[in-house]
Amino acid sequence: MNGPQGVAMTRAEEIVGSDSRITLDHLRAFVGIAELRRLKLVGELLHRSESAVAKRIKELEDLLGCPLLLRAKGKFVGLTPAGRRFLQASWDVLQRFGQACHTVQHPELCGQVRLGVPDDFMWAAMPGYVEQLRGELPGLRLSVLSLSSTSVLRTFRERNLDVAVVRMLDSVGDTVFAPVQETWGVEPLCWVANAALDFTAAAELPLVLHPEGGVYRLAALSCLAQHAKPFFVSYSSSSNDNMRRAIDSGLGVAVLPRSRVEPQHVVQTSAQGFPALPQVHVMVGLREESAPYRRVADSLRRLWEADTDMGSQSIAA
Known part of the structure; x- marks a missing residue:
């Protein structure tokens, strides 16, 4: 059948032929x-319990009649x-549905938002966050710039960013750097x-450090200066993988937030003579209070709160 009626019949046949038991959930x-590979993180984003997310996936596999996920132990x-085939099709459905809702519900959430974050800020989860937000808000063009906290702060003050996440030490935690600013929380640091290692026995402490401008580097160096401890930088890199390999290889001691300490790492405490490190404040600044900027900041905060409580890269099936 040709013409508009034929098109309508084709669409109707597609609707009837689809499995109505499969939902957007x-x-x-x-x-x-x-995309995120973390059950708890997905639950946080969807406002569902971990068991509810796992149940939805099992239901989906049963309805399709085939496994979608590989499991081991x-x-x-x-x-x-x-x-893999179903993933792209699922993305297409969710993005089109998001676009349909967005055009009706959020006409004000349009335009470009320039987001700046520290280099290692949720480095594993950030790509998934960006992709999801673009799917939820198709009228929003989100561009992400990843730099050291010092560079993010400078770029924001130069008005080249709209939303900026920065880390600041205790001594500058109250610094006003944005017209709209809030503190999300504190990241405890550890050696x-x-x-x-024996802090007092080492004539010079070998350090594995992030590059200049990084707040972890600043915390380490200011702490050692306060205690007049000689040191030398044995390795420095902006790559999280390279930093981890350097620590694992025994090239020196590093300063990391507690949420990024891996199982193979040994935390150095006062029992080994290591002094306490300053705390790091995680802060966000908005160029102005607007719906797009607020949406980006709030959704990113929820993800950060879930990510810093994660610990394991694997998820229970």
Whole structure:
């Protein structure tokens, strides 16, 4: 059948032919796990319990009649071939649905938002966050710039960023750097190495540090200066993977937030003579109070709060 009536019949046949038991909740749970690979984080984003997310995925696999996720010893380790095919189709459905809702519900959430974050800020979860936000707010063009906290702060003050996440030490935690500003929380810092070290016995302390401008580097150097401890920088890199390898290889001691300490790391405490480090304040600044800037900041804060409480890269199936 040709003409408008034929088009209508084709669309009607597609609707009738689809499985109405598969819902958007199923697709959101599946896409979230496939992209973020963390059950708790997906639950936080979807406002569901971990068991509810796992149940949706199991229901989806039963309805489709095939497994989508690969599991090993009860944990998610990847996607099956069917899962990889279904992922792109699921993204398409969710993005189109988001676009349809956005045009009606949020006409003000349009335009460009320039977001600046520290180099290692949620480095594993950031790509998934950006992709999800673009799907939820298709009228919003989000561009992300990843630099040291010092560079993010400078770029924001030069009015080249709209939303900026920065880390500041205790001594500058009350600094006003934005017209709209708030403190999200505190990241406790700790000394880590691949084995227990004796702070007082070491003539010079070997350090594995982030580059100039990083707040972890500043915390380490200011603490050592306060205690008049000689040191030398044995390794420095902006790459999280390279920093981890340097620590694992025994090149020196590093300063990391407690949420980024890995199982193989040994935390150096006062028992080894290591002094207490200053706390780091995580702060966000908005160029002005507007709906797009606020939406980006609030959704990023929820993700940060979930991510810093994560610990494990694997998820329970």
